[in-house]
Amino acid sequence: MPAQSDDDRHRALEALAAAQWRLALRLTLTMLALYAGFTLLVAWAKPLLATPLVPGLSLGILLGGLLIVAAWVLIWIYVRWANDHYDRTVASLRER
């Protein structure tokens, strides 16, 4: 029945759009929170960030480096989900 399948398709697309939005929003807010946290530490906890961990490496440099790595990891999570799950669902919706 074409009407039934159109309806299904519409619902599947809405579910996919909602899933994409949820993940995108969560990852964006994570990045925002990490960055805001780092910025506030830089403003409020200067002595803490200046704490040396090993010669040449302060806590601030470590956290700053980790923030760049965090940006890569968040993007990697999204790209993996999208290349895998999202693209496959989109392809199946296009075929129907």
Add this chain to the structure above:
Amino acid sequence: MDTSLGQTHAAAIAWFFLFVAATLGITFWAARRTRSTEHFYAAGRSVTGLQNGLALAGDYMSAASFLGIAGLVALSGFDGLIYSIGFLVGWPVVTFLIAEPLRNLGRFTFADVVAARLRPVPVRLAAAFGTLAVVTFYLIAQMVGAGNLIKLLFGIPYEWAIVIVGLVMTAYVLFGGMLATTWVQIVKAVLLIGGAFALAGLVLWEVGGGPLSLFARAAAEHGDQVLGPGQLVADPLDALSLGLALMLGTAGLPHILMRFYTVPDARTARTSVAWATGFIGVFYLLTFVLGFGAMVIVGPEAIRAVDKGGNMAAPLLAEAVGGTGFLGFIAAVAFATILAVVAGLTLSGAAALSHDVWVNVVRGGEAPEREQFLVARVATVLGSLSAVALGIVFKGENVAYMVGLAFAIAASANFPALVLSIFWRPFSTRGAQASMLVGTLSSLLLIFLSPTIQVAVLGHASAPFPLKNPGLVTIPLAFLVGIVVSLLTPEPDAATRFDAMQRRLHLGPEAGEE
């Protein structure tokens, strides 16, 4: 320390001519493939993910971030990292919220997306206003920076430097369009990252250890405070405001957004931002090493003696570890960087003028292809002439705040309207228009009232508005205005078209008409 900076020496000139000859060759090749607006604005949608990743990185890594951040690190250590991080964290946002919708919903400019289900004329005018404001301030900062840098690097008079940049950049954009601009960005990105790698390698060779032993030596010679936060960030609200503008502004820069139209599909757009973020992150980590290298090998006093702002730290370091030949190479790379960024900006400004204002507002969306192509080229020439004129008019002015202002406008005028139009059904034409205009005008007004202009430029004792960057106020304000005005002026047609737009967003541009 003796330096040959500022003298016109053979190595720099040779490297520079090599770069210009190679990129003009690319332009000649691209010009024969640029036969329509689809090619002129979007390189025929033929760019691969890795290529676009490099081109995005090329568009984003300006000479200001290469020379400026290395200089900041060389003079004050850790604080340079704060800027690098601010410039990087916007890229995840571009990946999650912007890249794929842009590719599937638009053709040439970000206004295509905002106007997709709204009434086009008011939306495009407001979007063009915001775009041109961002491009103008970013261009002034780049052109004035270019004139000063080239004077310092090559000893060429300021006006000549501006005119040379203007002429070469116009040739790229006018004849080669987006295809040439993309390849210029790729060549520049490879040279810049390669140059930074080579320089960092020479530094670590000279120091005889890894980055940590370099940092440890810097701390031993210049005090432990170079490894911790200094005076750059004093007030937390100020820091958050600048941070928010840098992060969300990246997702609203017109010349960056335009790049997502050059790839064949949404998947490639996604891959290309991942590549770009990788390259840009590596580049900023290298810059951090270069800054500390300059602190240890050249020394802050010698760097300040050449340029108070520290901008010559990386070139001086290149001369110290690699001799005059390597200095020439790094100087030519910095020049190439300026050329490429300015070309990208000019192309996006020309697209706003010709595609948004002329074709879609003046001609109501119906103009013959020949006319569109002609107008695009006229707009390019106008844009280039204004860039040269602005560069000369603002000679000697303090324009450092203009990059922050460009990011604030991009974050307040472009980003909220883009996100609301893609993800929020009730968004209306009036809401979009109000959000973009309020975003642009409030950024301009608050920057004018801020210490950035009142204290740093005009020399007053205090400023009516406390924050140096207005992002913390103007970004939420633009969102709020967009939402409230949309709720007050419901637009049932736009809400109905939202469903068709969602289909196109997810299933691709061809899935809209059902």
